[in-house]
Every structure is written in structure tokens, then in C-alpha cells.
Amino acid sequence: MALQPWSDARLPPAVAALRAYDPGHDLVAFRARFGSRLVEVGSNENLLGPAPSALAALADPGAAAWRYPDPRGSVLRDALARLHGLDPDAIVLGNGSHELLMRIAQGFAPAGTPVVFSRHAFAVFAIAAAAAGARAVAVPSLPADHPAMPLGHDPEALASACDADTRVLYLANPNNPTGTWFEPAALARLLAAVPSTTLVVVDEAYQEYQPDAAARSALRLLPRYRNLLVTRTFSKAYGLAGLRVGWAAGDPAAIAVLERLRESFNVNGLAQAAAAAALDDDGHIAAERAAADAARPVLAALLAELGVGTLPSRCNFLLADFGATDRAEAVERALGAGGVVARPMAGYGLGRCLRISLPPPARQPALLAALVQTVRAATP
Ligand SMILES: Cc1ncc(COP(=O)(O)O)c(C=O)c1O
Known part of the structure; x- marks a missing residue:
């Protein structure tokens, strides 16, 4: 086949080897389907929104x-x-x-x-x-x-x-x-x-x-x-x-x-x-940190009760270890079907894990309820 400007052989080797960013989910479709019920805990945005x-x-x-x-x-x-x-x-x-x-x-x-x-x-x-x-x-x-x-x-x-x-x-x-x-x-x-x-x-x-x-x-x-x-x-x-x-x-x-x-x-x-x-609003950052510090142990404790370990975290998310890739995938699929978007970790070589952002306070009950339901359903 004739070479084209975009043929790998014509590209700088580093560019030919690159893959486009994979967002993991079609968030537009999720938002259209679930509207204000959607719980987005896949991208580590903050809990309280902008100052x-x-x-x-x-x-x-x-x-x-x-x-x-x-x-x-x-x-x-x-x-x-x-x-x-x-x-x-x-x-x-x-x-x-x-x-x-x-x-x-x-x-x-x-x-x-x-x-x-x-x-x-x-x-x-x-x-x-x-x-x-x-x-x-x-x-x-x-x-x-x-x-x-x-x-x-x-x-x-x-x-x-x-x-x-x-x-x-x-x-x-x-x-x-x-x-x-x-x-x-x-x-x-x-x-x-x-x-x-x-x-x-x-x-x-x-x-x-x-x-x-x-x-x-x-x-x-x-x-x-x-x-x-x-x-x-x-x-x-x-x-x-x-x-x-x-x-x-x-x-x-x-x-x-x-x-x-x-x-x-x-x-x-x-x-x-x-x-x-x-930058003028120190109080907002302090409130955000306090909200994360309050939400983190609640999410970790619920996951522990469900038999799911989490790593220690000083971030606004937890890495949850489901022990097996098929279990993590089943939970992720079931969460998505119920309008909860968590982040799959296969791209990080951690397929048995999901990364779950700490939710805004108003979303916390919906997230916890969805986790109870989906993790129990995926537990043999
Ligand atoms: C560790 C780390 N560094 C950098 C970034 C990039 O953030 P941004 O480009 O939004 O500043 C992220 C985003 O998720 C991150 O997790």
C-alpha cells in the first residue's frame, strides 16, 4: 500500500507508538441517561466545587x-x-x-x-x-x-x-x-x-x-x-x-x-x-480538606465491611482492591448500570482495583448504597 502522511513509517517513531487518551467512559452518554442522579466518582474532582x-x-x-x-x-x-x-x-x-x-x-x-x-x-x-x-x-x-x-x-x-x-x-x-x-x-x-x-x-x-x-x-x-x-x-x-x-x-x-x-x-x-x-479563599480549601477527611473513613469503613480493602490515602479518592479482576469489572459494570461512574484501573496494571473519588456530601448516600448492592451481588 502506498505510504500516506499519517502512515506509521512516515511519523516520528515516538508519535507512531502513541495511543490517544482513553477517557474510560462516555460521560456525555452517562449524563444524558442519568441526569442529576449521576454519581461521578471517576475523575477525582473535588467534593465541594469551586470557591x-x-x-x-x-x-x-x-x-x-x-x-x-x-x-x-x-x-x-x-x-x-x-x-x-x-x-x-x-x-x-x-x-x-x-x-x-x-x-x-x-x-x-x-x-x-x-x-x-x-x-x-x-x-x-x-x-x-x-x-x-x-x-x-x-x-x-x-x-x-x-x-x-x-x-x-x-x-x-x-x-x-x-x-x-x-x-x-x-x-x-x-x-x-x-x-x-x-x-x-x-x-x-x-x-x-x-x-x-x-x-x-x-x-x-x-x-x-x-x-x-x-x-x-x-x-x-x-x-x-x-x-x-x-x-x-x-x-x-x-x-x-x-x-x-x-x-x-x-x-x-x-x-x-x-x-x-x-x-x-x-x-x-x-x-x-x-x-x-x-487563591483569595483559604477557607474554601480548608473546608474541602475537612470534607475529604470526613468522607474518606466512611467510604473505607463501608468497603472494609464489604470485604474490600483500600490503600491508605491522602487524596480525595481511595484505591479499592476487589482481589480479582473479574470481580472489579463486575462491580464497575453494575455501578455504571446504576448511574455511578468509578475508574477502572486495568490501564495502571491494577485490574483488580477500582479508584473511587470521595463524593460530594449530597452524593455520599447514593454512592454507599450502590456499593453495598453491587459489591454484595459480585461476591460469590
Ligand atoms: C497526579 C496527577 N497529576 C497531574 C494531574 C493532571 O491534572 P491537571 O492537568 O488537571 O492539572 C492529575 C489528574 O488527574 C493527577 O492525578
């Missing part, structure tokens, strides 16, 4: 829709810099932190060079490495029967996997899909052990759900380690996933590389305004 201050910033969208957005995102970067004690030049904005995680591999990992991450880490790390044509090195996670942090990152093993050629080490803390975390001391040891020529990227998408979030953040280590980059997002605790705003902080020289690569108007004006306004 009123963020919604107020969206109230007059006319000018923001008409004019190009500020390409530098100055108001939002300044607000982030004030809140976190950073230099605005140490911050770059992204169309979600997903964009920045992709740009990091594109910018810092030439084709064929090693990019290291943990086996059960956030899926975008592998995708970013593949898109750059870099060599993905997936390091075994802690064992499933680890007493403290089953399937968590193993900071020592990750550090040993990095050598002078390793360009990027990605770590999510806390991690999706496991919910597990590691303490600042472990990160400090890892940073001390990794070559200074390796960029260590700490993805803190769920950081706001940790106790003492500011004290535990890798942002505090930036002055000590020039090879550290930290990514954050407004998609999780801030409840602004639909607006697509993330940011990265690091050495201004590293940030300047990402500035060269990102699309000029990557964060739209409404998103910039709402994100900046969200």
Missing part, C-alpha cells in the same frame, strides 16, 4: 472571551508567588499541569535518554516520556503487602535507578492512583542521592489534601535544589478541573525552558481570573 470567589470571577465573561488572554499570566503568577513565597519568574502556567508534565519531557529528555518513575505512578509520566521518544524506566513500587505504604513509591529504589544520564525523575506526592505519599525527609534524602543533572519533578496535584500541606510541600526545598521542579494544579482541591489551570515552580532557568515550549496563550483569560480569585 464562590472563583465563580464570581466567571460572572462577566465578555471581555475575557473577546480579547486574547495575558500571555504571561502575570496576575495569577504574582498571586501564586505571594501565596507560596516564590519569585514570579520561578513560575510557569500550564493548560492544566498535564500540559507541563508533557512539556517537561519534551524540553529536558532527548530521544533515547532515560526518564524514571514509579510503576504505579500517574499515567501521564509514561505518556510524556513516550511522546518525547525518551526511554521510560518504570521502577517497582513498594510491594502490595507493605505494612505502611502498599504500592507506594520506593524513594530509595527510585534514587538508585537514576544515573548521570537520567534526564527526568517524575514523582507524584501524594500519588494517583494509589493515594499513597512519602514524607519530606524521604524526599530530601532522594534529592541528595540523585545526580544534580537529573531534573526531579514532584507532581503535587493532591498536595492540598495533605495535613500541613505548606510545610510538607517540595516547594520548600526549591532554594536548596536547583534540579527540583514542582507541579501543582487548580483541578483538584480548588475544584476548577474544567478550566484547565496548572503551574510549575523551579529554578528560573528551568522555567525559562518551559516558557519557550508552551503555547503562547495556553491558559485562557477566564481560567486565569478564576484561579487568581480562588
